[in-house]
Amino acid sequence: xKQVVMTIGFCLMAITVFAQKKAVTEAERxxxxxxxxxxEARTLIKGALENPETKDDAKTWYVxxxxxxxxxxxxxxxxxxxxxxxxxxxxxxxxxxxxxxxKAYELDQLPNEKGKVKPKYAKHIxxxxxxxxxxxxxxxxxxxxxKDYKKSCDFFDQYIEIANLAFMKDEKVAQRDSNxxxxxxxxxxxxxxxxxxxLAIKNLNRAKDTDYRRYDVYQSxxxxxxxxxxTVNIEKTLEEGMTLFPDSSYFLNSLINLYIYTGRNDQAxxxxxxxxxxxxxxxxxYYAKGSVxxxxxxxxxxxxxxxxxxxxxxxxxxxxxxxxxxxYYNQGVSTLDKANSISDATQYKQEKAKAEELFxxxxxxxxxxxxxxxxxxxxxxxxxxxxxxxxxNEKFDEIEAEMNK
Numbered sequence: 001x002k003q004v005v006m007t008i009g010f011c012l013m014a015i016t017v018f019a020q021k022k023a024v025t026e027a028e029r030x031x032x033x034x035x036x037x038x039x040e041a042r043t044l045i046k047g048a049l050e051n052p053e054t055k056d057d058a059k060t061w062y063v064x065x066x067x068x069x070x071x072x073x074x075x076x077x078x079x080x081x082x083x084x085x086x087x088x089x090x091x092x093x094x095x096x097x098x099x100x101x102x103k104a105y106e107l108d109q110l111p112n113e114k115g116k117v118k119p120k121y122a123k124h125i126x127x128x129x130x131x132x133x134x135x136x137x138x139x140x141x142x143x144x145x146x147k148d149y150k151k152s153c154d155f156f157d158q159y160i161e162i163a164n165l166a167f168m169k170d171e172k173v174a175q176r177d178s179n180x181x182x183x184x185x186x187x188x189x190x191x192x193x194x195x196x197x198x199l200a201i202k203n204l205n206r207a208k209d210t211d212y213r214r215y216d217v218y219q220s221x222x223x224x225x226x227x228x229x230x231t232v233n234i235e236k237t238l239e240e241g242m243t244l245f246p247d248s249s250y251f252l253n254s255l256i257n258l259y260i261y262t263g264r265n266d267q268a269x270x271x272x273x274x275x276x277x278x279x280x281x282x283x284x285x286y287y288a289k290g291s292v293x294x295x296x297x298x299x300x301x302x303x304x305x306x307x308x309x310x311x312x313x314x315x316x317x318x319x320x321x322x323x324x325x326x327x328y329y330n331q332g333v334s335t336l337d338k339a340n341s342i343s344d345a346t347q348y349k350q351e352k353a354k355a356e357e358l359f360x361x362x363x364x365x366x367x368x369x370x371x372x373x374x375x376x377x378x379x380x381x382x383x384x385x386x387x388x389x390x391x392x393n394e395k396f397d398e399i400e401a402e403m404n405k
Contacts (some may be wrong), residue, residue: 021057024048028063031070038071038093058107062121065100068093069128076135091139091155094132098158101125105167126171129162133173136162137183140190149190153199156187160206181212192220200224215245222254234258249284256288265296283317286310290323303327311365318372322379325365329382332358336389359386377403 027044030037045064048054075090108119140155163173163180188203204221208214218241225234235258241251252275259268272289279285290306293299307324314320332355339351363386370379380403387396 021048021054024054024057024060024063028066031063031067036070036074038067041067056107058104058110058121061100061104061107062125065097065104065125065128068096068100069132072097072132072135087142091135091142091151094135094139095151095154095158097128097132098162101129102165122167126168129165129168130171130173133159133162134179137179140183140186144186144190147193149193152190153187153194153203156183156190159183160187176210178212181207181210184210185212185217188217188220192224197224197227201228215241215248218244219250222251231258231262246278249282253284253288256292260292260296263296265292268292268296281313283310283314283320286313287317287320287323290327294323294327300327300331315368316372318369318376318379321365321372322369322382325362325369325382328358328362329366329386332356332362332389333385356390359389362386363390 023044027041027048030041030044045060045067048057048060049064054060072090072093075085075087075093078085079090104121105119105125108121108125109117111117136155136159140152140159143149143152143155146152160180160183162168163176168174184203184207188200188207191200191203194200201221201224204217204224208217208221218237222234222237222241225231225237235255238251238255238258241248242255245251252271256268256271259265259271269289269292272285272292276282276285276289286306286309290303290310293303293306304324304327307320307327310317310320311324335351335358336355339348339355342348342351362382366379366382366386370376370383373379380399384396384399384403386392387399
């Protein structure tokens with residue numbers, strides 16, 4: 001009796017396996033039909049992908065990929081013929097191909113019952129991925145324009161993944177051409193648009209070793225590290241950026257600001273001295289040097305000398321003029337505060353006179369800054385303080401009226 005039951009059991013298993021394999025064959029036939037029903041084909045193959053008897057069969061996964069490729073091809077052919085494809089349908093099918101084909105290729109490399117590897121689908125899988133590769137770039141660009149940055153990232157990542165697959169290393173898609181570099185860049189930009197700091201850092205680091213818009217990549221990477229509050233990698237990236245782009249003020253000034261922020265003023269000045277020795281006519285370097293002395297070391301005499309040189313090199317810079325004036329103005333305020341604390345009338349007058357002299361020194365620089373940037377509120381506030389302390393009442397009233405508009 002037991003033997004009969006076992007025989008019946010084996011028959012049922014054979015029928016089930018046969019039914020699932022038939023479903024795979026039928027799904028393949030439907031997808032290749034002149035009027036394919038892709039949804040029906042997907043339903044059939046889904047059952048086979050989940051069934052223990054067929055889920056480890058390379059053909060099951062290969063046919064699943066073929067179904068997606070068939071729908072993708074039916075839509076992309078319209079595009080070639082000048083017709084309007086259903087782009088969401090086309091690109092959804094394209095996105096589904098790679099996971100199926102990767103699994104199919106993996107299973108196709110397993111030895112058979114005789115211990116030999118005889119792949120059946122590898123050649124076609126490689127050919128399809130080669131032929132479709134450029135469309136992953138197009139898909140990323142399509143969703144980027146639609147502002148669906150998640151899908152854009154996914155398509156760009158699939159483009160890069162295909163180029164890096166071990167079994168595609170001898171194929172044309174493995175070449176690191178201009179398209180590859182463009183995709184790496186826009187994959188990073190899409191991640192930034194998602195405000196996904198971790199993903200943006202990952203993608204920017206992937207893109208930074210290519211020549212395509214490398215300056216922008218490094219600058220963006222510094223920004224993302226700043227968002228992540230990763231000062232170690234900000235510093236490392238700024239230093240790399242300075243080496244790669246020695247003429248860029250962004251990396252230099254940002255690194256100097258980082259040194260100031262972290263209290264490393266001597267390092268900032270050392271960096272500036274080296275930079276000035278290479279470019280003695282850079283107003284930006286002298287401006288940065290003045291900032292270190294003013295903000296970091298509170299050495300106003302040295303700051304004055306640095307800002308004076310910056311103004312000399314670029315007299316039409318509002319920032320240079322305002323900084324030069326600010327050195328005098330802030331010293332004037334400090335001196336006036338000191339005078340107000342003195343009870344002796346003679347000493348008070350002496351200190352007050354010193355303060356007024358400093359305000360007078362600041363005045364032409366503030367007025368020049370305002371002339372260059374008349375709507376800058378900070379400049380107006382500075383001038384108002386000077387006019388008030390020098391009893392320039394008409395000028396004071398004018399500034400007050402302008403600020404109260």
